[in-house]
Amino acid sequence: MLDFNQISSLMNELQNKTKEIEEETQKRSFTTKSGGGLVSVSANGKGEIIDITIDDSLLDDKESLQILLISAINDVLANVQNNRNNMAMELLGDLNLNLKDT
Numbered sequence: 001m002l003d004f005n006q007i008s009s010l011m012n013e014l015q016n017k018t019k020e021i022e023e024e025t026q027k028r029s030f031t032t033k034s035g036g037g038l039v040s041v042s043a044n045g046k047g048e049i050i051d052i053t054i055d056d057s058l059l060d061d062k063e064s065l066q067i068l069l070i071s072a073i074n075d076v077l078a079n080v081q082n083n084r085n086n087m088a089m090e091l092l093g094d095l096n097l098n099l100k101d102t
Helices: 004-027 062-101
Strands: 029-034 039-044 049-054
Touching (some): 029 062
Antiparallel strands (some): 039 049
């Protein structure tokens, strides 16, 4: 059975690991391409779009540009979310191991 000191220690460890993961995630950059590379979108770990590159050939085709932009943005944001989910699962796995060790 866990005592208060063990619970407090685990909570502090969880907070520290959460902060580390958050900082690491924010430093990451994710890039996806659509239309065979005609559109490229990059986002940081916070899910903020930080760069968009559009091939000049799309500038006269508004409909195709819109479709490819939407696709690339959705893909890069999904990558950011998947990364967050994976990091959270790692954190929970680490916490579970620590609970078993005590």
